[in-house]
Amino acid sequence: MKSKNTTTQGLVALSLCWLPLGANAQDTSTETEESLTLNPLTVTATLTPRTANETLSSVTVIEKEELERQAPTSLTEVLRGQPGVDVTTNGAYGKASSVYIRGLSNDATLLMIDGIRLRSATAGGASWQYLDPNLFERAEIVRGPTSSLYGADAMGGVVQLFTPEGDTGGPQPSFSVGTGSFDTQRYSASLSGSQDGTRYSVAGSRFTTDGTAIKEGGEDKGFDNTTSFARLSHTFDNGVEIGALGLRARGNTEYSGGDMDFIQQVAGVYGEIPVAGNWRSRLTLSESRDELDDFSSYGATAFNTRTQAARWQNTVALGEHELIAGVEHSEDKVSGTTDYAEDSRDNTAVFTQALLDFAPFAIQAGLRYDDNEAFGEELTGNLALGYALDDAHTLRASYATAFKAPTFNDLYYPQDSWGYVGNPDLEAETSETLEIGIRGQYSRYYWDLAAYQTDVDNLIAWAPSPSDTSLTMPQNIEKARIRGVELASGTEVGDWSLELALTYTDPESRGGDYEGNTLPRRATQSLRFDVDRELGDWVLGGSWIAQNHRYDDAENEERLAGYGQLNLRAGWEFAPLWTARLTVDNVFDKQYETAASYINAGRAAFVSINFNQ
Numbered sequence: 001m002k003s004k005n006t007t008t009q010g011l012v013a014l015s016l017c018w019l020p021l022g023a024n025a026q027d028t029s030t031e032t033e034e035s036l037t038l039n040p041l042t043v044t045a046t047l048t049p050r051t052a053n054e055t056l057s058s059v060t061v062i063e064k065e066e067l068e069r070q071a072p073t074s075l076t077e078v079l080r081g082q083p084g085v086d087v088t089t090n091g092a093y094g095k096a097s098s099v100y101i102r103g104l105s106n107d108a109t110l111l112m113i114d115g116i117r118l119r120s121a122t123a124g125g126a127s128w129q130y131l132d133p134n135l136f137e138r139a140e141i142v143r144g145p146t147s148s149l150y151g152a153d154a155m156g157g158v159v160q161l162f163t164p165e166g167d168t169g170g171p172q173p174s175f176s177v178g179t180g181s182f183d184t185q186r187y188s189a190s191l192s193g194s195q196d197g198t199r200y201s202v203a204g205s206r207f208t209t210d211g212t213a214i215k216e217g218g219e220d221k222g223f224d225n226t227t228s229f230a231r232l233s234h235t236f237d238n239g240v241e242i243g244a245l246g247l248r249a250r251g252n253t254e255y256s257g258g259d260m261d262f263i264q265q266v267a268g269v270y271g272e273i274p275v276a277g278n279w280r281s282r283l284t285l286s287e288s289r290d291e292l293d294d295f296s297s298y299g300a301t302a303f304n305t306r307t308q309a310a311r312w313q314n315t316v317a318l319g320e321h322e323l324i325a326g327v328e329h330s331e332d333k334v335s336g337t338t339d340y341a342e343d344s345r346d347n348t349a350v351f352t353q354a355l356l357d358f359a360p361f362a363i364q365a366g367l368r369y370d371d372n373e374a375f376g377e378e379l380t381g382n383l384a385l386g387y388a389l390d391d392a393h394t395l396r397a398s399y400a401t402a403f404k405a406p407t408f409n410d411l412y413y414p415q416d417s418w419g420y421v422g423n424p425d426l427e428a429e430t431s432e433t434l435e436i437g438i439r440g441q442y443s444r445y446y447w448d449l450a451a452y453q454t455d456v457d458n459l460i461a462w463a464p465s466p467s468d469t470s471l472t473m474p475q476n477i478e479k480a481r482i483r484g485v486e487l488a489s490g491t492e493v494g495d496w497s498l499e500l501a502l503t504y505t506d507p508e509s510r511g512g513d514y515e516g517n518t519l520p521r522r523a524t525q526s527l528r529f530d531v532d533r534e535l536g537d538w539v540l541g542g543s544w545i546a547q548n549h550r551y552d553d554a555e556n557e558e559r560l561a562g563y564g565q566l567n568l569r570a571g572w573e574f575a576p577l578w579t580a581r582l583t584v585d586n587v588f589d590k591q592y593e594t595a596a597s598y599i600n601a602g603r604a605a606f607v608s609i610n611f612n613q
Contacts, residue, residue, distance in 0.1 A: 038446045038490055044112075044140040044160045046355060046364065047149060047324050048315055053441040056364050056384040056396045058084065058143040058450045058486060060501075067133060069532055069541060069569060071583050071608065073184070073207070075133045079159065081528030081545040083448075083488040083501040084143040088521050088594040089129070091214025092601035093182075094223030094253035097129040101143055102454065103482040103507030103522050104156030108404045108429075110146070112160040114231075114245055116266040116286040119153065121305040121332040124407035127290060130249050130264045131161070132205050132227045134176075134188060138162040143486070144452065145402030145433050147380040148366035151328070151349050152405035155431050155456075163229050163247065166192040166201035178581075178608030182220070182601070184209040186608070197235045204228040207251075212601045215256055225251035239274040258296030265289040278317040285310050302336035320357040326350070332408070340412040341424070345374040362386035370403075374411055375428050378403045397436045404429040410460055410474045420462070423473045431456045447489040456480040461512070461554075479511040480519060495534040497541075502527055509554065517556045521595065523547040532569075539571040552596035563592035579610045 039051045040061040052059050060082050072078050076097050080087040086100040098106035107124030110117065119126045133139075139161050146154040175189040190203035208224040226249070233243030246267040253260050268286035275281050290305040313326035331346040353366035364384040371377050382400035389395055406426040413422035437450035459478040465471040484505040491498050503526040507519040518524065525548040532541030548562040566587045572580045582605070589603040 038444065038492060039441050042140050042142075044158055045142045045146070047313065047353065048322055048355070050355075052448075053394050053439050053446075054362070056362060056386045056398060058435070058437060058448065060141040060143070060488065062139040062141075064137040067136070067139070069539060069571065070543070071569065071581050071606065072133045073186070073606065075128050075131045077585075078133050078139060079128075079141070081501060081526055081543075081547070082141060083486045084157070084484065084503055084505075085141065086505070086523055086526065086547070089600060090255070090595050090598040091212070091221060093184075093209050093211045093221075094129050094225065094251070095214055095221070095255060095598070098125060098521070099128055099159065100522055101141070101157035101159075102452065102484055103505045103519060104454070104456075105404075107407065108153060108155040110150055110154040110158045112150075112158060113247060113266045114163055114268070115160070115284060116268050116288055117150075117307060117309070117330075118264065118266055118288045118290065119305070119307075120290040120292075120303070121307065122303045122334055122338075122408045124153075124409070127262065127264060129253070130225060130251065130262050132207060132225060132249065134186075135163065135203055135205055135227055135229060135247075136161045137164045143450075144398070144435055145380075145382070145400040145431060145454075147378075147402035148368045148382045148400065149351065149353065151347065151368060151370050151380075152372070152378075152403060152428070155402040155404045155429065163231055163245065164190070164192050164201040164203070165233070166199040166231060167194050168192050169194060172613045174610070174612040176608050176610040178606055180606030181604040182210050182212055184604075184606060197237075198233070200232050202228075202230045211254065214598050216597075216599060218256060221254040221256070223251070223253045225249055241272045242270070244269045258294065260295070261293040263289060263291040279314065281312070281314045283310070283312050301338065303338065304335045306333045306335075307331070308333075320359075322355040323353070324355070325352040334408050339414055340408055341414065341422070342374070342408075342412050345372065347372045360388035362388075372405065375406055375426065378428055378430070392440055392442055394439050394441070396438070398434070400433050402431045402433070404460075406460060406474070415471070419471050421471055421473050423475060426460060426474060427458050427476050429456060429458050429460055429476075444493060445489075445491040447487065449485075449487050451485045452483070454482045456482070459511070463512075477512050478509060478514075480508065481510045482507045482519075497532045499530040500528070514554045514556075517554060518551055520551050520554055523550045523562070537573045540569070542566060542568040550594070558596055560593050560596060563590055565590055565592070577611055577613055579612070580607070581610060582607045
């Protein structure tokens with residue numbers, strides 16, 4: 001207990017030292033335009049472009065420039081330590097990964113690529129480890145429930161990745177080659193541009209590594225990934241816009257006892273019409289695939305998910321207000337070597353949202369009705385109130401409900417030789433969240449402080465069957481209460497760029513045999529500090545990420561130690577349009593685990609040469 005209090009006091013002290021800088025950074029001159037770097041536009045939180053301080057939500061936006069500086073080898077590197085975000089991995093380089101937002105489970109975090117949902121309908125969560133972060137130009141993280149906008153599985157929050165649109169003028173080629181520790185190699189190339197209303201962007205990348213040992217004394221486990229995407233759109237003189245996009249990642253990853261072939265794929269077409277001067281209507285047809293072929297000592301198995309969706313969304317502007325309404329229909333299909341009792345299910349939803357501006361007051365209200373073939377009907381909603389205390393400070397409060405759908409494994413998994421079997425009578429998990437927050441937004445500085453509580457009912461947990469203890473099946477038996485506080489802050493002063501994230505989470509089980517215990521694999525305290533500085537043709541920077549201990553089991557008997565990790569980076573523009581980058585992750589070669597018995601990579605260096613017109 002003493003260690004926990006000491007860490008908490010340290011985080012609080014650091015935050016109190018950081019916050020007063022806001023008054024010093026505030027520009028009282030005639031500047032009226034806020035920096036979009038510090039107050040970026042985001043569409044995920046409200047379905048329509050809003051700056052971060054207008055969303056009345058807790059959001060984090062990671063822009064292209066930041067992604068280029070970090071030169072990450074995995075998406076989890078980008079997400080780790082962000083406000084309210086926790087990441088666990090079963091080793092490094094393409095190994096199973098989970099993302100927890102505000103203490104909710106991995107399958108309560110929704111992943112979207114250009115508005116298209118991507119996940120495994122059998123396992124439930126997204127396969128974060130198979131996506132190349134270097135092919136995306138922006139990532140948006142919305143913390144808190146958004147089921148009223150996106151339906152199931154957005155109980156903890158949403159991570160949305162955006163591919164380049166190609167609105168860069170004439171053809172702009174780029175390419176990169178790099179190599180590093182563990183015989184890691186990466187090659188990528190892209191071409192984008194626009195002309196006469198047509199925008200295009202195509203890219204491809206190849207990543208291979210011998211990997212590292214993921215268990216103490218084990219052999220190195222490799223990973224390879226080939227990713228490509230294409231995007232094309234055209235805007236006509238009358239304002240009508242049509243477009244298509246596709247992304248496909250394919251490769252292989254090794255683990256203890258076997259290896260897996262994987263495919264991650266999204267594809268979509270859309271059309272947007274200006275029905276009237278203040279009314280735009282958009283129809284999107286999409287398909288996503290999560291496919292896995294597992295080769296182990298137990299034999300070969302395949303789990304394939306395909307989700308097809310149609311979404312019609314209408315946005316109407318009424319002066320300073322906006323109304324959004326739409327319908328969505330989707331169908332999940334599963335196939336493979338496992339014979340599920342049901343291999344498809346559909347979901348139909350209607351949703352509406354009002355964004356009202358009565359300055360200095362703002363109101364955002366949303367409602368969504370889902371009718372799912374497998375688990376029934378769910379009604380979710382949100383209400384957020386904002387008040388501008390002055391030109392720089394906005395106070396907000398919100399209440400939202402959300403739900404998480406049972407997976408195909410939860411509902412229909414056939415009984416196996418170990419006695420595991422699905423439960424078709426499961427209900428969806430549901431939650432209620434209260435949040436209050438305040439944001440300070442200045443010309444060269446911002447800070448955002450939020451506190452929340454989420455109560456989860458009908459938590460799905462695998463346990464012995466009440467009628468037959470020889471069987472283990474999922475049941476709605478537990479509850480959870482999660483409380484937390486998050487501080488995000490950043491500044492750009494001269495040649496310096498700094499970002500700070502502090503997170504405190506108390507994810508507590510409130511039912512069953514583990515009442516009062518911390519939910520497994522969640523750290524309760526986290527810090528991330530990013531700093532970069534331009535020095536002529538050079539950019540030097542680093543990230544410090546620290547987290548306290550976590551438990552690997554519901555009993556809270558297997559304790560995993562906390563850790564601190566320092567990552568350094570340098571970029572050198574040695575000729576016009578040419579840049580060399582060097583990253584050194586885990587500089588002090590710390591060995592740490594976020595999942596029991598699975599160790600992460602030690603010190604790793606990577607150097608690349610990049611051309612970008």
